Amino acid sequence: MKKFLSIILLAGTYACHPATEQAGSPATDPVVSPAPANQPGTFTEANGADAATIIARPEVPVLCYHQIREWRATDSRLAKDVVVPPATFRSQMKLLADSGYQTILPDQLYDYLTKGTPLPPKPVMLTFDDGDVDQYNIAYPEMKKYGFKGVFFIMTVSLGRSIYMKTEHVKELSDEGHVIASHTWNHENVTKYKEGDWDKQIRQSCKKLEEITGKPVHYFAYPFGAWNKAAIPELKKQDITAAFQLSTKIDNEDPLYTIRRMIVPGDWSAATMLRVMKKTFKS
Numbered sequence: 001m002k003k004f005l006s007i008i009l010l011a012g013t014y015a016c017h018p019a020t021e022q023a024g025s026p027a028t029d030p031v032v033s034p035a036p037a038n039q040p041g042t043f044t045e046a047n048g049a050d051a052a053t054i055i056a057r058p059e060v061p062v063l064c065y066h067q068i069r070e071w072r073a074t075d076s077r078l079a080k081d082v083v084v085p086p087a088t089f090r091s092q093m094k095l096l097a098d099s100g101y102q103t104i105l106p107d108q109l110y111d112y113l114t115k116g117t118p119l120p121p122k123p124v125m126l127t128f129d130d131g132d133v134d135q136y137n138i139a140y141p142e143m144k145k146y147g148f149k150g151v152f153f154i155m156t157v158s159l160g161r162s163i164y165m166k167t168e169h170v171k172e173l174s175d176e177g178h179v180i181a182s183h184t185w186n187h188e189n190v191t192k193y194k195e196g197d198w199d200k201q202i203r204q205s206c207k208k209l210e211e212i213t214g215k216p217v218h219y220f221a222y223p224f225g226a227w228n229k230a231a232i233p234e235l236k237k238q239d240i241t242a243a244f245q246l247s248t249k250i251d252n253e254d255p256l257y258t259i260r261r262m263i264v265p266g267d268w269s270a271a272t273m274l275r276v277m278k279k280t281f282k283s
């Protein structure tokens, strides 16, 4: 498969973001490769479901968004991969709804993967990383039109900063049925953590979010989508029950900690988004 992922380094007007994640290209190629089926797996703690069973289940489309705002003259071509103009986002939500897709949340995905609990027809998960306030101002009301619920992976150090959500925004999203989850404290790459970082980056960020929402936090998205084998037992120690990456291979032993997502670049039309999503996730 054509190599098409790139690491985006933020610069200029993006300096207030610690970094962004890998983005898919606007090409027609699938952003993730097909899930390997029936690979030998080991048993996980996940209600007795073994890894091979989890991996063999059809993948549910999980979309990943960052900023939802108009492009600026200073936006680089690569930066536009993580900046989706509001009109584009609106058309994507409308097309998902018109096409019969229904949003699901992580608990439903977890039960489906571990127990085979049926999902609604045409399930899709909408996820939002970092905690930009435009997710609250633009994405949230747009999703509301269709009864869509999403997952907001919050980088807690930025709460209340200029372009980020405030705690009351996070609380409202949670109260309205969206899921609030961890995206670390300050977006450092988990593959670089040393002892003590897990407490600072995961436990403390979850605690902060739990204080805001009054609900437990059990889901996590890796900054930059970057993960390694060493991170998984550490996440388990922090009571994280499933973790979301971007588009690298699902781990054969711990598929629940390497659930794949597809970044929707800013220059994809709604039709392109739907076409690539269907091809990528075979949905």
Ligand SMILES: [Zn+2]
Pocket (backbone or CB within 6 Å): 019, 020, 021, 129, 130, 183, 187, 223, 224
């Ligand atoms: Zn991020």
